[in-house]
Amino acid sequence: MNIAVCIKQTPDTTTRIQVADGGGEIVDDGIQWIISPYDEFAIEEALKLTEANGGEVTIVSMGPARVEKTIREALAMGAQKAIRIDCESIPNDPGVTAKVLAEVLRGRGFDLIFTGRQAIDGDQAQVPGRLAHLLDWACVSVVIDLAIDGDKGTALREVEGGSERVHFTMPAVIGANRHLNEPRYRNMRGIMKAKRIPIEVVQVDAPAPQLEITSYSYPPQKGERKLFENGASDVAEVVRLLREEAQVI
Amino acid sequence: MILIISDIQEGKLRSVNAEVYTAAVALGKETGQPVATVLLGASGLKELAATAGNYGVEKAIVVEDAGLAPFSPDAYAAAIAHVIRETGASVVLMGATFTGKDVMPRVAQHLDVALVQDVINVRDEGGLVFTRPMYAGKVHADVRVQTSPALATIRPKSYKPAEQAADVAVEPMSVSVPAAKVQVVAYEGSSNGKLDVTEADIIVSGGRGMQGADKWGMLEELADLLGAATGCSRPVSDDGWRPHEEHIGQTGKTVSPDLYIACGISGAIQHVAGVSSSKFIVAVNKDPEAPIFKVADYGIVGDVFDVVPVITEEIRKVKG
Structure with missing residues (x-):
C-alpha cells in the first residue's frame, strides 16, 4: 500500500499572529514553523498502515525552500520519500492547493492520500474534499477511527455531539483528526535517517487563485473588562451585571 | 438568487x-x-x-x-x-x-x-x-x-x-444522483443528546484548575441550569477527564456562544483563540495574573470550588 501524506508548514500554535501595518498581510518574521498538528495524525496513520501492510509513505508539501525543514521533521517520524512542490509562498486559496496536489499526485500509483482535517493557519478544511473530487476518489474527513479492508473502508468521523460511522470505497482521501492515533516521537535515529532522504522538488504552473484576502485585522476589542477580586462574595454582583448589563442570562 | x-x-x-x-x-x-x-x-x-x-x-x-x-x-x-x-x-x-x-x-x-x-x-x-x-x-x-x-x-x-x-x-425538483463513494451508515451520539459546544448559546467550560474528572458535577449543574453545553481546555481532554468533542481551542473546536464561562482555565493562547468570538466571557481563576483575565469581560479572582456553586445559587435565584 503506497500512501501520500500532504502536510502543511504552519506557525506554531503558541505564535502570536501579527498583522502587518495596513492589514495587507501576516508578518512572517520570527515565526517558528511546525507541521500543522492535524497532519501529524495523518503521518502516524499512514506509517501504521504501511507497517502492517507493506508499502511506502511519501510526504508531500507545497511551499518555498524553508518548507524542507518541516518535510524533514515528517520524514523523521519514519516516512520513506518526500516531494516539495516549489512555489514562492504557500497559496491561501485551497482550490489552488487542491489542483496542484491533484496534478502532482495523479498517476504516481498511490492507494491512499492523507491530509489533516484542516491546516491550523487558514482553517479552510477544503483540500481533502476538493482533491478527492479532482481525482474522482472517495473522501472522508475529520476522521477519528479508520479501518481499511481491500477495496473498502470504514471510518468514524467527528460531528456535532458525536460521530458518524462511514463506509467508503478505495482509493480515498482521508482527513485526519486528533484522537485518530497517538503520533510517535521523532527519535535521533529517525532524524539522522531523514537527513539522507532526497527531497524531490517538483515545479508546476499553479492555476490562478479564485479568492483574494483583501485585508487582515485583529478580532474587535470588546468593552471595558471588569475584574472582581473578592471571589464568591462578588458573585451576586457579577450575576446581576450578566442579567442587566450584558443580558446574556 | x-x-x-x-x-x-x-x-x-x-x-x-x-x-x-x-x-x-x-x-x-x-x-x-x-x-x-x-x-x-x-x-x-x-x-x-x-x-x-x-x-x-x-x-x-x-x-x-x-x-x-x-x-x-x-x-x-x-x-x-x-x-x-x-x-x-x-x-x-x-x-x-x-x-x-x-x-x-x-x-x-x-x-x-x-x-x-x-x-x-x-x-x-x-x-x-x-x-x-x-x-x-x-x-x-x-x-x-x-x-x-x-x-x-x-x-x-x-x-x-x-x-x-x-x-x-x-x-x-428532480436531479440525477450518482452512485455514492461515501455513505454515512450510523450516527453515534456520544454525549446523550447533549448540546454541541459549536451550537450552544452558553458554554460552561473547565480547565486543569478543576483538578479532576470527578469535579465536573458542579459545572454540569450550572450548565443544566443555563441550558448550556459543557466544554473544556486541551489538557483536560488529553488527560481523558472529558470527552474530546468538548475540547475548545486551536486544535479543538472554535466557538462563538453568547456567554462563555471559563472555570479554572488559565488561558493559553491556543484556548483563547478558540473562544475569541464569544460575545461575552466570564472567567473564574484563583490566579489574578492568569491570561484568561485579559480576554474576560468579567473576571472573578477566587477558588472555583468556592465561586462556581455560588454562581449556580445566584443564577437560580434570579431565574426564580
Missing part, C-alpha cells in the same frame, strides 16, 4: 439553518435578490419547508430521491451542484456544520469556484465581502471571491435568527 442549502440531520433542520436563513434574507434585501432554500433527502421534506418561511425565505426547492439516503456527502454535493446550475443562483450559503464544511468543498470543486468557509459576516461593498476567522480566531480576514456563484459556509452562532413570516412556495 441567493440559495441556502438547508442542513438536515436525523430528519430535522439543524438550529444553524435559522441563522443562515436570516443572513441570506438580509443579504437579499441589501442586494435586491430573491432568497430560496433547497432541502435534499429521501422523503418527508415538505413539512420542513415551512420553517424557512418563518425566517422570510420565499421559496423552498425540494429534492427527494431514494439515492440520497443514507446520507452521502459526494452524492449530496453532486445533487447540490445540479440545483445551483439549474437555478442559476449567484450566492450559495450553508451552515458551517461538520456536514456543511464537508459537502461544500466538493460542491465548489464540481463548479470549479471559490468557497469561503466559516464566515462570520457577509455584506455587499461593491461586491460581496466575507469576514472569517483564521488561525483559530487570532485574526480575521476579509475575503472576496472572483468566481460565480459565490459559495460560503456560515459559522453557527454568527447571526441571530430573526423571525419574519413569508409564504413559502414549495417547488419539487
Whole structure:
C-alpha cells in the first residue's frame, strides 16, 4: 500500500499572529514553523498502515525552500520519500492547493492520500474534499477511527455531539483528526535517517487563485473588562451585571 | 438568487439553518435578490419547508430521491451542484456544520469556484465581502471571491435568527444522483443528546484548575441550569477527564456562544483563540495574573470550588 501524506508548514500554535501595518498581510518574521498538528495524525496513520501492510509513505508539501525543514521533521517520524512542490509562498486559496496536489499526485500509483482535517493557519478544511473530487476518489474527513479492508473502508468521523460511522470505497482521501492515533516521537535515529532522504522538488504552473484576502485585522476589542477580586462574595454582583448589563442570562 | 442549502440531520433542520436563513434574507434585501432554500433527502421534506418561511425565505426547492439516503456527502454535493446550475443562483450559503464544511468543498470543486468557509459576516461593498476567522480566531480576514456563484459556509452562532413570516412556495425538483463513494451508515451520539459546544448559546467550560474528572458535577449543574453545553481546555481532554468533542481551542473546536464561562482555565493562547468570538466571557481563576483575565469581560479572582456553586445559587435565584 503506497500512501501520500500532504502536510502543511504552519506557525506554531503558541505564535502570536501579527498583522502587518495596513492589514495587507501576516508578518512572517520570527515565526517558528511546525507541521500543522492535524497532519501529524495523518503521518502516524499512514506509517501504521504501511507497517502492517507493506508499502511506502511519501510526504508531500507545497511551499518555498524553508518548507524542507518541516518535510524533514515528517520524514523523521519514519516516512520513506518526500516531494516539495516549489512555489514562492504557500497559496491561501485551497482550490489552488487542491489542483496542484491533484496534478502532482495523479498517476504516481498511490492507494491512499492523507491530509489533516484542516491546516491550523487558514482553517479552510477544503483540500481533502476538493482533491478527492479532482481525482474522482472517495473522501472522508475529520476522521477519528479508520479501518481499511481491500477495496473498502470504514471510518468514524467527528460531528456535532458525536460521530458518524462511514463506509467508503478505495482509493480515498482521508482527513485526519486528533484522537485518530497517538503520533510517535521523532527519535535521533529517525532524524539522522531523514537527513539522507532526497527531497524531490517538483515545479508546476499553479492555476490562478479564485479568492483574494483583501485585508487582515485583529478580532474587535470588546468593552471595558471588569475584574472582581473578592471571589464568591462578588458573585451576586457579577450575576446581576450578566442579567442587566450584558443580558446574556 | 441567493440559495441556502438547508442542513438536515436525523430528519430535522439543524438550529444553524435559522441563522443562515436570516443572513441570506438580509443579504437579499441589501442586494435586491430573491432568497430560496433547497432541502435534499429521501422523503418527508415538505413539512420542513415551512420553517424557512418563518425566517422570510420565499421559496423552498425540494429534492427527494431514494439515492440520497443514507446520507452521502459526494452524492449530496453532486445533487447540490445540479440545483445551483439549474437555478442559476449567484450566492450559495450553508451552515458551517461538520456536514456543511464537508459537502461544500466538493460542491465548489464540481463548479470549479471559490468557497469561503466559516464566515462570520457577509455584506455587499461593491461586491460581496466575507469576514472569517483564521488561525483559530487570532485574526480575521476579509475575503472576496472572483468566481460565480459565490459559495460560503456560515459559522453557527454568527447571526441571530430573526423571525419574519413569508409564504413559502414549495417547488419539487428532480436531479440525477450518482452512485455514492461515501455513505454515512450510523450516527453515534456520544454525549446523550447533549448540546454541541459549536451550537450552544452558553458554554460552561473547565480547565486543569478543576483538578479532576470527578469535579465536573458542579459545572454540569450550572450548565443544566443555563441550558448550556459543557466544554473544556486541551489538557483536560488529553488527560481523558472529558470527552474530546468538548475540547475548545486551536486544535479543538472554535466557538462563538453568547456567554462563555471559563472555570479554572488559565488561558493559553491556543484556548483563547478558540473562544475569541464569544460575545461575552466570564472567567473564574484563583490566579489574578492568569491570561484568561485579559480576554474576560468579567473576571472573578477566587477558588472555583468556592465561586462556581455560588454562581449556580445566584443564577437560580434570579431565574426564580
